Amino acid sequence: MSEVVLPTSAVLNEHLGKVVLVTGAASGIGLATARLFAQHGAKVILVDLEATRLQDVAQTIGHGCDFYACDVSSWEQQLSLFHWATRKHGPPKIVCLNAGIDPELATSESASGKERVLSNYLADEYEASGNPIQVSDESGQLLKPPPKAIFDVNFYGVLYGVKLAVHHLGHGCGGRIIITGSAASYIPVTYQDVYVASKHALIGLMRSSSQREELKEKNISITMVGPWLTRTALTANLPPEATQGHEASEPEDVAMGIAYLASAEKGEDVNGRCLWIRGKRCIEIEGAYEKWLAQMMGI
Numbered sequence: 001m002s003e004v005v006l007p008t009s010a011v012l013n014e015h016l017g018k019v020v021l022v023t024g025a026a027s028g029i030g031l032a033t034a035r036l037f038a039q040h041g042a043k044v045i046l047v048d049l050e051a052t053r054l055q056d057v058a059q060t061i062g063h064g065c066d067f068y069a070c071d072v073s074s075w076e077q078q079l080s081l082f083h084w085a086t087r088k089h090g091p092p093k094i095v096c097l098n099a100g101i102d103p104e105l106a107t108s109e110s111a112s113g114k115e116r117v118l119s120n121y122l123a124d125e126y127e128a129s130g131n132p133i134q135v136s137d138e139s140g141q142l143l144k145p146p147p148k149a150i151f152d153v154n155f156y157g158v159l160y161g162v163k164l165a166v167h168h169l170g171h172g173c174g175g176r177i178i179i180t181g182s183a184a185s186y187i188p189v190t191y192q193d194v195y196v197a198s199k200h201a202l203i204g205l206m207r208s209s210s211q212r213e214e215l216k217e218k219n220i221s222i223t224m225v226g227p228w229l230t231r232t233a234l235t236a237n238l239p240p241e242a243t244q245g246h247e248a249s250e251p252e253d254v255a256m257g258i259a260y261l262a263s264a265e266k267g268e269d270v271n272g273r274c275l276w277i278r279g280k281r282c283i284e285i286e287g288a289y290e291k292w293l294a295q296m297m298g299i
């Protein structure tokens with residue numbers, strides 16, 4: 001595993017005039033990323049759920065950034081987003097697929113080691129009402145299905161974004177797709193099972209897509225950041241006990257990792273790479289995985 005040297009201002013200035021699209025840009029890591037690129041001369045398109053929030057955020061960033069309200073879990077809305085962005089600003093050069101949710105996080109450990117399980121996909125919870133015929137258990141109640149929303153946003157939101165980015169970036173001279181995964185793309189986290197699964201799915205998507213000829217032909221790299229605990233709205237309600245002993249990052253630390261993947265001189269050198277970001281440390285992790293895999297496969 002190799003520690004990554006993050007870019008300097010001079011390197012980042014090369015983004016002058018480039019169109020950069022960032023999802024989940026109204027808060028946290030997305031906001032820090034949008035601000036960083038805007039400060040270095042990029043034309044940034046902020047994407048998030050609510051137009052009014054985006055407008056406020058765009059004003060605080062300044063630098064002529066634009067915004068578009070879009071629910072990334074909707075194919076139709078992302079289709080419109082990419083058409084609008086390309087028509088208005090030209091094809092984006094850098095696409096940061098960052099929007100994500102973690103409703104299970106509130107269910108993690110709490111003070112004094114007690115678990116606050118508010119959302120547990122294995123819980124024996126029942127629908128308030130429904131048709132109990134055929135599918136009800138002995139009590140006559142309907143078991144609630146596990147949640148779909150986490151995959152809708154965290155996985156399908158990215159899958160749609162990758163397809164649309166490859167389609168639109170291909171009209172220009174290549175570009176970079178950077179996905180916000182998580183440390184949870186690699187490790188289990190008790191009571192965040194569905195979130196963990198959605199983030200593991202992203203690593204599979206990134207690994208496989210990075211080998212596709214379509215991306216090579218169009219000179220597009222696909223990469224990922226895997227942040228550890230980061231101080232954002234997503235983690236703001238965690239009790240102090242849950243974060244004690246964890247080396248937290250600031251959103252700006254993760255933004256620098258994203259900027260590295262966008263700025264590394266040759267796209268092919270970062271293609272398929274993932275940066276594990278913990279505190280201020282930024283380590284490339286996929287190279288180690290590839291070595292292990294080669295051993296397992298006897299290559």
Ligand SMILES: NC(=O)c1ccc[n+]([C@@H]2O[C@H](COP(=O)([O-])OP(=O)(O)OC[C@H]3O[C@@H](n4cnc5c(N)ncnc54)[C@H](O)[C@@H]3O)[C@@H](O)[C@H]2O)c1
Nearest residue numbers: 024027028029048071072099100182227229230232233234
């Ligand atoms: N904060 C952490 O500790 C941490 C750790 C690892 C990974 N991540 C990942 O980082 C990414 C950004 O999270 P963050 O920590 O900055 O949280 P955040 O809540 O501050 O920001 C997430 C943003 O995404 C937006 N969003 C949510 N659903 C959306 C949708 N359907 N369409 C468009 N926008 C949507 C939210 O409105 C919000 O502005 C997420 O993918 C998250 O899983 C965060």
